[in-house]
Amino acid sequence: MSADGKGPAAGGGETHGIAASTTRLAALKTLGEVFRAAGIATAQRDARLLLLDAAGLSHPDLIRAPREALGPRVAAKLASHVSRRLTREPVARILGEWEFWSLPFTLSPATLVPRPDSETVVAAALLALKDRRKTGRGVRVLDLGVGSGCLLVALLHEMPEATGVGADVSPEALETARFNAARNGVGDRAAFVESDWGRAIEGRFDCIVSNPPYIANAVIDGLEPEVRVHDPRLALAGGPDGLAAYRAIADALPALMAPGAVVALEIGSDQDVSVTELFRQRGFEVEGPFADFGSRPRALVIRATASA
Structure with missing residues (x-):
């Protein structure tokens, strides 16, 4: 050839x-x-x-x-x-797009390929918002580390009354997410902000979601080439223990959560105990883990304690 x-x-x-x-x-x-x-x-x-x-x-x-x-x-x-x-270039990179939550998402070098496992985060968030959605009141969503926009767009697609903000440190990722929001018909309900986690975000949100980098730095070089070579390292590297992003998110949440807010986070399949403990030590309530399609722990729901 x-x-x-x-x-x-x-x-x-x-x-x-x-x-x-x-x-x-x-x-x-x-x-x-x-x-x-x-x-x-x-x-x-x-x-x-x-x-x-x-x-x-x-x-x-x-x-x-x-x-x-x-x-x-x-x-x-x-x-x-x-x-x-x-x-070993992934099929999604060759095609330039991939499906998530039955919606099409254009990719760029600055974004992860949306994975079916991450749909667990969307499902967990929707379940946690069940009572709020019954009231018909609009939900304000924040996606920290928005990447391709798959989590934010899927949630806005499921909740026609909702509005959202996607935050990312990468301008290229933000441009991709903005394109995908428009492509999937929710662009008029989404805004995008360049921010290192919550530092540049104003206001409070009813639902916060994130698929943060959670792979320990030393592990990345041993991953399959589809991930190691073709996914952006910034979206993979979670620090020496894989928990750096969760610490940053936990520190940012008190200023971002509206009363009664729910937070749905993706986790590595071996991180349910460590991430749960991290958030409980900071005074949050933790629900889950919620399992992905392979029956592995994949998402947690975080809430402020009743006394907070």
Whole structure:
């Protein structure tokens, strides 16, 4: 396969059995085998997503015409996609977007790829707000470390009466989040502020969410290349013990929480005890952990104590 991805169309280089005459079905089978041989756990899923993107198809299109030949243009684009994936670039980065909470999110180098595990934070926040939402009163949401905007946008999408603020230290991330809010129809209810956690945020909020960096610095270099190479280190590095961001958030919360506010935080799967203890030592009540799709601890809900 040529570095510029034109091998299958031009007939040169390593093609992995993909050519203009290859059918869609045969391409799926071949690429699944290629990715499995490379040790990619999501081989068949990746093959399908990259083929759909290269061919500009929906899944029903593929089902309706699986034996149609790729053609030169699609074969060349698919070759480029495959070449990038074999370097362990994530499919989401290749596609430039990813789905979260059934909504599309454009990515940038400054943002994490939204992960299904983080939907636990949205679900936990909505559950904690259940009584407040029944009143019909608008909820004011703050997303600390907004990244792509996935948490904030999902919550605003679920609560049409809500407004929100997304805060991030990265201007590029803020621009991406702003774009995604508009893309998903909630841009008129969202504002974005450059801030190191809560330092530049004014006002108080009914719901605060965050997926902070929580990986211990020394662990990052041992992560899979999809994360280690392609996710922004700023969004991963949680300090020597992985808890630095939680300490900063805990310090900021008293000035940010409205009466009765709920805070939903993502945690590492081995951090439920340590993060719970951190917030309880600072006088907060902690609920959870709430489990992700793999039954691992993934979110906590924080509230001010009744006496606070």
